[in-house]
Amino acid sequence: MFSPFMINAWEASTIVAVVAGVVGFFTVLRGSSFAAHALPNGAFAGAAGASLVGASTILGLGVFSLLGAIGIASLGRRARHDVATALAIVLMLGLGSLFLSMTTQYAPEIFSLLFGEVLGVASNELAPTAAIGLVCVAAIAVLYRPLLLSSAAPDLAEARGIKGERIELAFLLVIALVTTMAVPVVGTLLIFSLLVGPAAAARCFTNKPLTAMGLSVVFALVTVWSAIALSYTSNLPIGFFVGAIGAVGYATGRSWTARRRLA
Amino acid sequence: MIVAGVGSAVIEPGFFSSAPVQVALVVGAIAAVVSGVVGIFTVVRGQSFAGHSLADIGTAGGSAAFLVGVNPLYGFVAMNLVAGGVMELIGIRRPRGRDVATGIVLGAALGFAALFLYFDTTSTSTTGATINVLFGSIFTLPSSIVPVIVVLSVLAIGMTCFLYRPLLLSSLSPDLAAARGVSLRFVGIGFLVSLALAVSLSAVTIGAILSTALLIGPAATALRFTKRTGSAIVAAAAIGVGATWLGILLSYDSYYWTPSHRGWPVSFFVVAVVFVVYLAADLFTGHRVTARRPTMRGAR
Amino acid sequence: MTDAAEGSSTEILSVANLSVSLAGREILRDVSFTCDAGEFIGLIGSNGAGKTTLLRVILGLTAPTSGSVRVAGRERSSRKPLIGYVPQKIGLDPDMPIRARDLVGLGIDGHRFGIPRPTAKRNALIDEMLAAVDATRFADARVGNLSGGEQQRIMIAHALISRPRLLLLDEPLANLDIRSEQEVVSLVARIAAEQNVAVLFAAHGMNPLLPVMDRVAYIARGRVAIGTTAEVVTTESLSRLYGRHVDVVTVHNRILVVAGREDEGLHHVEPVPRAEPT
Numbered sequence: 001m002f003s004p005f006m007i008n009a010w011e012a013s014t015i016v017a018v019v020a021g022v023v024g025f026f027t028v029l030r031g032s033s034f035a036a037h038a039l040p041n042g043a044f045a046g047a048a049g050a051s052l053v054g055a056s057t058i059l060g061l062g063v064f065s066l067l068g069a070i071g072i073a074s075l076g077r078r079a080r081h082d083v084a085t086a087l088a089i090v091l092m093l094g095l096g097s098l099f100l101s102m103t104t105q106y107a108p109e110i111f112s113l114l115f116g117e118v119l120g121v122a123s124n125e126l127a128p129t130a131a132i133g134l135v136c137v138a139a140i141a142v143l144y145r146p147l148l149l150s151s152a153a154p155d156l157a158e159a160r161g162i163k164g165e166r167i168e169l170a171f172l173l174v175i176a177l178v179t180t181m182a183v184p185v186v187g188t189l190l191i192f193s194l195l196v197g198p199a200a201a202a203r204c205f206t207n208k209p210l211t212a213m214g215l216s217v218v219f220a221l222v223t224v225w226s227a228i229a230l231s232y233t234s235n236l237p238i239g240f241f242v243g244a245i246g247a248v249g250y251a252t253g254r255s256w257t258a259r260r261r262l263a
Numbered sequence: 264m265i266v267a268g269v270g271s272a273v274i275e276p277g278f279f280s281s282a283p284v285q286v287a288l289v290v291g292a293i294a295a296v297v298s299g300v301v302g303i304f305t306v307v308r309g310q311s312f313a314g315h316s317l318a319d320i321g322t323a324g325g326s327a328a329f330l331v332g333v334n335p336l337y338g339f340v341a342m343n344l345v346a347g348g349v350m351e352l353i354g355i356r357r358p359r360g361r362d363v364a365t366g367i368v369l370g371a372a373l374g375f376a377a378l379f380l381y382f383d384t385t386s387t388s389t390t391g392a393t394i395n396v397l398f399g400s401i402f403t404l405p406s407s408i409v410p411v412i413v414v415l416s417v418l419a420i421g422m423t424c425f426l427y428r429p430l431l432l433s434s435l436s437p438d439l440a441a442a443r444g445v446s447l448r449f450v451g452i453g454f455l456v457s458l459a460l461a462v463s464l465s466a467v468t469i470g471a472i473l474s475t476a477l478l479i480g481p482a483a484t485a486l487r488f489t490k491r492t493g494s495a496i497v498a499a500a501a502i503g504v505g506a507t508w509l510g511i512l513l514s515y516d517s518y519y520w521t522p523s524h525r526g527w528p529v530s531f532f533v534v535a536v537v538f539v540v541y542l543a544a545d546l547f548t549g550h551r552v553t554a555r556r557p558t559m560r561g562a563r
Numbered sequence: 564m565t566d567a568a569e570g571s572s573t574e575i576l577s578v579a580n581l582s583v584s585l586a587g588r589e590i591l592r593d594v595s596f597t598c599d600a601g602e603f604i605g606l607i608g609s610n611g612a613g614k615t616t617l618l619r620v621i622l623g624l625t626a627p628t629s630g631s632v633r634v635a636g637r638e639r640s641s642r643k644p645l646i647g648y649v650p651q652k653i654g655l656d657p658d659m660p661i662r663a664r665d666l667v668g669l670g671i672d673g674h675r676f677g678i679p680r681p682t683a684k685r686n687a688l689i690d691e692m693l694a695a696v697d698a699t700r701f702a703d704a705r706v707g708n709l710s711g712g713e714q715q716r717i718m719i720a721h722a723l724i725s726r727p728r729l730l731l732l733d734e735p736l737a738n739l740d741i742r743s744e745q746e747v748v749s750l751v752a753r754i755a756a757e758q759n760v761a762v763l764f765a766a767h768g769m770n771p772l773l774p775v776m777d778r779v780a781y782i783a784r785g786r787v788a789i790g791t792t793a794e795v796v797t798t799e800s801l802s803r804l805y806g807r808h809v810d811v812v813t814v815h816n817r818i819l820v821v822a823g824r825e826d827e828g829l830h831h832v833e834p835v836p837r838a839e840p841t
Binding site (some may be wrong): 031 | 289306311319363364368370372375376378380381472475480527535539541543
């Protein structure tokens with residue numbers, strides 16, 4: 001399991017887990033399920049297109065998810081409820097399927113883009129993945145205070161001059177970056193699991209924000225490492241374990257909360 | 264003469280005589296009609312996210328069905344009915360909490376989908392499982408499935424007709440409906456059954472993760488033009504059928520566009536047509552923040 | 564009751580000829596008044612009268628159609644660190660892993676980049692503020708799990724911890740029972756006096772504020788009449804403000820503002836205070 005062949009997988013997934021844990025904390029806090037679901041779907045078309053023209057997957061993912069982030073930010077609150085946005089997202093998925101249908105690797109490529117292919121991370125992709133991950137974590141660290149205040153109490157933040165739209169755009173851009181670096185590992189459909197699951201579970205165990213973020217990272221690491229180990233030994237896809245462990249973790253967290261309330 | 268001329272230019276040879284195309288046209292139309300009817304209520308009830316989630320969750324069912332050698336349709340239906348029932352029974356909690364919970368369930372279901380699809384591709388000799396389940400299999404449907412589809416669609420539309428008045432009332436004003444003795448829970452479950460069936464049918468035609476387009480696209484377009492529920496339903500069904508048929512036609516034609524005879528996927532064309540039609544309607548009727556809400560005679 | 568500062572009356576807030584229209588409707592019309600350091604002004608008016616709008620313009624969140632607002636002599640954008648704000652309604656999610664003391668801490672530096680460093684000095688400041696609003700016992704609880712009154716005290720602490728010169732409160736007494744009303748009013752007045760903060764306290768009715776108000780700003784039909792209660796809350800003054808006959812009646816140290824109509828008898832304009840428990 002720890003052969004040189006697998007080193008890439010461990011390293012890539014560790015980076016992804018740390019970033020997902022950090023960003024996931026705020027994703028859950030802000031209730032950004034829509035963006036966390038929509039942006040990866042849009043990015044799917046970019047990755048598929050890149051595959052078609054032979055460009056780097058990360059490039060395709062990056063361009064489409066950043067554009068998507070700007071699009072959602074400019075539509076504002078309307079984006080959540082707008083039919084046009086929902087249809088645009090589905091159209092991106094359809095476009096992705098179109099691009100991939102033109103390649104020779106239709107089925108396996110779809111599978112790995114949607115559900116992840118941690119073993120497919122090449123050595124030369126580790127550096128960009130780590131670099132983007134570093135940018136994400138640094139961005140969250142820099143934005144921490146205004147982001148926390150505007151997520152918890154938007155009115156109080158506004159009164160202090162923290163503009164909601166700017167924070168939202170910045171956060172969406174971070175999610176776009178996370179999408180870019182994490183999709184090759186866990187796929188577009190399951191990135192949501194990694195962003196939401198560990199963070200949702202973490203906040204059941206503590207009241208302190210920084211502790212919750214730390215726990216979120218820990219849970220994300222546990223999720224991803226277990227998923228790789230289990231995937232390696234059973235040959236079953238990593239996406240399955242990520243989804244399943246995420247659900248188990250969340251259920252554990254909720255029952256812990258329920259027991260604490262009754263006690 | 265002119266029509267025939269244009270027709271033969273647009274429609275590539277062999278279109279109407281091809282058996283898979285005939286099945287596709289029939290099944291696609293049925294799915295579109297059901298989606299249009301149920302879609303109107305989905306949009307009015309603000310349950311688009313539920314419809315979208317159900318479709319994604321259904322992926323697990325579809326891929327499991329493929330595994331045991333059964334048409335994915337049965338898997339979609341079973342999974343969607345169960346998931347829909349659970350969602351309705353869990354009820355309405357805090358919106359943010361509900362989104363997180365739905366997302367977790369979605370993640371787990373997709374995880375299982377990944378598992379089943381993996382088994383599908385490794386254990387069965389066919390490789391098309393992923394595409395089949397996720398993006399539809401309208402051209403490869405056995406004609407034996409058509410009666411099943413007809414039955415399910417009759418069920419879905421029948422349920423909607425049966426619940427028509429209380430459904431509309433409780434969608435527009437739950438309090439008013441409850442005051443008039445409508446059991447919101449009963450109506451809610453009944454509607455979820457229709458939704459589950461509608462999503463399953465369109466999952467078979469254009470795939471599980473794209474089926475949302477057929478559910479909300481034509482409905483939202485229709486609601487841009489009319490306030491009366493009856494007209495909206497008819498319009499949505501018509502737009503859905505039109506988009507589906509056009510998508511099938513374009514996909515068939517696309518086989519002849521490139522020398523490699525690959526053809527572009529039906530699901531892409533249908534979604535693209537739905538999207539374009541909606542955008543056109545949006546621009547044509549002027550930019551409104553929300554679509555019109557339907558009225559019901561005597562509802563006030 | 565606080566005495567206005569004698570002699571060196573530094574002007575904290577100056578509103579001049581302020582007019583505000585929103586969505587085509589004129590909310591405020593040519594409003595002018597000033598506020599001195601440490602003054603407690605009650606901003607009284609009914610729903611829709613324009614209290615929230617006025618507060619938002621002072622904060623810089625809404626742009627006026629004409630006129631100007633100066634806080635401590637400065638206009639607009641540099642204003643924000645000088646003003647504390649307690650908004651009207653705030654829904655705090657009980658699922659959020661944020662403690663009361665974290666929210667208060669964000670009042671110090673929530674607008675600055677980076678992660679807060681838990682220095683002893685910062686913690687001491689937070690503890691001190693929590694004690695001032697009597698919130699020490701639930702300081703480590705989830706802020707979303709607190710009751711409405713407790714959350715409000717946390718928000719007051721959040722607003723005051725950065726030592727603003729001006730504190731704006733938008734209807735903090737709505738939905739409170741009589742005892743909580745009194746607690747909030749005396750809490751705000753006490754801290755404001757200690758820190759010499761000017762207070763603009765918006766409310767439906769002025770009776771809870773009578774013990775602590777220096778002046779009252781009565782707002783109706785887009786205009787503001789400001790002065791001491793003796794000056795403003797009179798039949799003549801309020802009749803002029805409302806544009807129709809209004810009676811002011813004092814009963815047991817409670818002021819009732821009553822609108823009269825010749826044909827129909829008497830209607831209440833001011834909410835009738837609930838009966839005192841005997």
